[in-house]
Amino acid sequence: MDAETLAARLTLTDEGLIPAIVQQHDSGEVLMMAWMTPETLAETIALGQTVFWSRSRGERWHKGATSGNTQDVRSIHLDCDGDVLLIEVDQGPDGVACHTGARTCFTPLVDVQPRS
């Protein structure tokens, strides 16, 4: 699917972006959230690996191209409003998503008392 066709399916931000939640396909672990353009989504589909848009660097970002921590794409979902992507990947048993070297970008923020 090309970028133009994808763009017609997506609800983009004013900057032309869409958030992409990245999840490890077998464990269900949510690894990170990053941003895509229709062009980087089209490239993700064609390549079979995640390609994002770096807002800080203002450029295309093929994750793992430098670090080796690529993410092989297993499935791509879109939400009911068309404005959030969910991408199931395999980052491999030793793969890390986070620039800190952790498997996932998420760490506990606060303890929550379960409702009885």
Added chain:
Amino acid sequence: MDAETLAARLTLTDEGLIPAIVQQHDSGEVLMMAWMTPETLAETIALGQTVFWSRSRGERWHKGATSGNTQDVRSIHLDCDGDVLLIEVDQGPDGVACHTGARTCFTPLVDVQPRS
């Protein structure tokens, strides 16, 4: 933790918001993504149920207050940049996250050919 303390930990958008990924705690299913303010996050922690900020209505939104489809919070995580929340919830065996009546807001967008 109060809203002011939370706000100091979070990196908010220009609109004062932070995206919150909501995941079913046991199945790992990603249910939806919505937005919070420091105030609705503080209320989420205090109440033990998800409370969002509705961008379309411009108001606080206690999910399920009308529909009954509340989400009991099990854990709250923050990502490495401080700008994305991951909230593990229990929406119950018959709970639905989506306004369409589906368990999850996400549906397949496109088939991806696995890399060999």
